[in-house]
Structures are given as structure tokens and as C-alpha cells.
Amino acid sequence: MLGLTDIRVAVPEARFAVMEPKRGLFAGGGSTVRLPRQIPYAFAMELLLTADLVDAERALAMGLINRVVAADRLMDTAYDYAARIAANAPLAVSATKQSAVEGLAFDLESAYDNETRHSDRIFETEDAKEGPRAFAEKRPPRWRAR
Numbered sequence: 001m002l003g004l005t006d007i008r009v010a011v012p013e014a015r016f017a018v019m020e021p022k023r024g025l026f027a028g029g030g031s032t033v034r035l036p037r038q039i040p041y042a043f044a045m046e047l048l049l050t051a052d053l054v055d056a057e058r059a060l061a062m063g064l065i066n067r068v069v070a071a072d073r074l075m076d077t078a079y080d081y082a083a084r085i086a087a088n089a090p091l092a093v094s095a096t097k098q099s100a101v102e103g104l105a106f107d108l109e110s111a112y113d114n115e116t117r118h119s120d121r122i123f124e125t126e127d128a129k130e131g132p133r134a135f136a137e138k139r140p141p142r143w144r145a146r
Helices: 031-038 041-050 056-062 071-086 090-103 108-123 126-136
Strands: none
Touching (some): 108 126
């Protein structure tokens, strides 16, 4: 399930593994597809082939998670990420995520073409005009999702 998330926060006690090979099973469910795309190949293969547990600090070093925080800060940290994302222009955030996810399925040239399509669409929105205007006027932007 971790591979289906965009931003990952863990407590120091967290442990991560792809356990299927240790049980004689295939690591399906997308693990062999997503993991090598999300973290460096050598780290992905280490997790996929050894089925070893890695602690939160090792997972952080591998790029598997974004942050390690104390348990009493976990939800605050998650809400902080959510608030920072929600403060941005919703159409731009949505298009950015869509382009990033779609780009994983394309060769490099097609991914750039796809990014350009998203970019062109967003630059035509009211929010794309509001952002620079608010910055110039030194005020928070008022996003309208239009």
C-alpha cells in the first residue's frame, strides 16, 4: 500500500518490507512495477529480493519515505503536508499530480509532450493569472479552481 501514496511519513519504530518472497510468494499487487519507479533501482531490488525488514531511518535514506517524526507529531505532520498542498492552486496541484503519474508510463519525449498539454491547459485558467497578481500585490492568492 505504501507504493500507492504520494507523501509518506513514518514514526521511528516503523518497519518496511516486501515480505512475499520470504513466504514463497510473488510480490505482486504492483510492488515490482511501482517500487523501481519510485526509489533508486538498487534499493528497490534490495527490498524486493531480500524481503528484509528495514527501519524508518533506512527507508528514509532509500527514498521510500519522506520524513521520520515522533509518534506524537505524526498526525500534525500529515496535516501540515495536507495544509501546504491545499494552500496551492487546486487545478495546478491536480494537473501536476496527473502529469507526474501519467509520465511514468511514457517514454521521455511523450512525457514532456504530456506535461506541455497539462501546462498549456493550466496557464489558461483564472488561477494562473491570480497567482502572479497576488504575489505582485503581496497578498495571499484567492484560488477559484477556474
